[in-house]
Amino acid sequence: MNIAKRLTSLEKKIGYSFQNLDYLQIAITHSSFAYENQDDHLSDNEVLEFLGDAVIGLILAHYLVENYPFLDEGDLSKFKAAAASTNTLASFARGVSLDKKILLGKGEVKSKGYKKKTILAGAFEAVVAAIYLDGGLEPAKKFLFPLLQKFFQKIKVNDFKIENYKSALQEYLQRDKLPAPSYRTVETSGPEHKKLFLVEVKLGSKLLARAKGHSKKEAEQKAAHKALKKILGKKLKALTDEIFLIKRKG
Structure with a gap:
């Protein structure tokens, strides 16, 4: 040629x-x-x-x-x-x-x-x-x-070490004028010296993710991490319907 x-x-x-x-x-x-x-x-x-x-x-x-x-x-x-x-x-x-x-x-x-x-x-x-x-x-x-x-x-977001997943998740949602996510301890298990906390993170009534950690802080960070993976790891489309639904309800 x-x-x-x-x-x-x-x-x-x-x-x-x-x-x-x-x-x-x-x-x-x-x-x-x-x-x-x-x-x-x-x-x-x-x-x-x-x-x-x-x-x-x-x-x-x-x-x-x-x-x-x-x-x-x-x-x-x-x-x-x-x-x-x-x-x-x-x-x-x-x-x-x-x-x-x-x-x-x-x-x-x-x-x-x-x-x-x-x-x-x-x-x-x-x-x-x-x-x-x-x-x-x-x-x-x-x-x-x-x-x-x-x-x-x-x-996928877990290809990178983000320092604060809770802040990252909140700022992402705020960008779309959505409410801040809420965190709730669902279950506590294990002996006193080695407790395990199960925490869920929600957007309104929509469950984003659940995660376990040896402290509430660790479990919340892991839950936020999972939520970001769900959003970003699936080409930013995984929660589109839910987001629009929450916007309409709000």
Whole structure:
């Protein structure tokens, strides 16, 4: 496939039409290809990779603050690091067929550079930068947001250590103008020196979760954790009907 066809095909795959296709060509040009074709005076994608890293960071921060307002700075940083990792960006790159479109030198092709995560992640960053330079921040967000949404839908909240699950749950519910969850000790068992508390957390009359702990505080945190897993771990849809019902009743 010649370069022009690669670019046209990639435009369709990423869903953005470039005003200046030179940006996209640079984005998919690895340094090994530029070096082997010096007579063509090609620019490689390293500078765009640098810019793309910053653009992705900005868009990712915007996405997280907008969609996870209940997380504190430390937890947001954990989510951000996961989404901006080499593994994740390489996965995004494969999703838009960059592994098939990137221009590599003969040596890199021989060593299957199109499978290397660092090369793919760098190319993806460069493509984001190319979109940003060609059309601005909004087209870059439009391209990246759906990828981030799919990524975070697959993540379960217990993949990350959130420091205070009760606060996280309450802030999430408040975002949707819902009442604060209520906690109740349902059962106490075990000897005095090693009591076990069963606590339930509810949203109105709707039971969100139950959990056990060796203190009420521990049980409440575990119950809130389970409730967040139920909400976030099921693509934010598990409680939709109940939430709307509670809103109507309220």
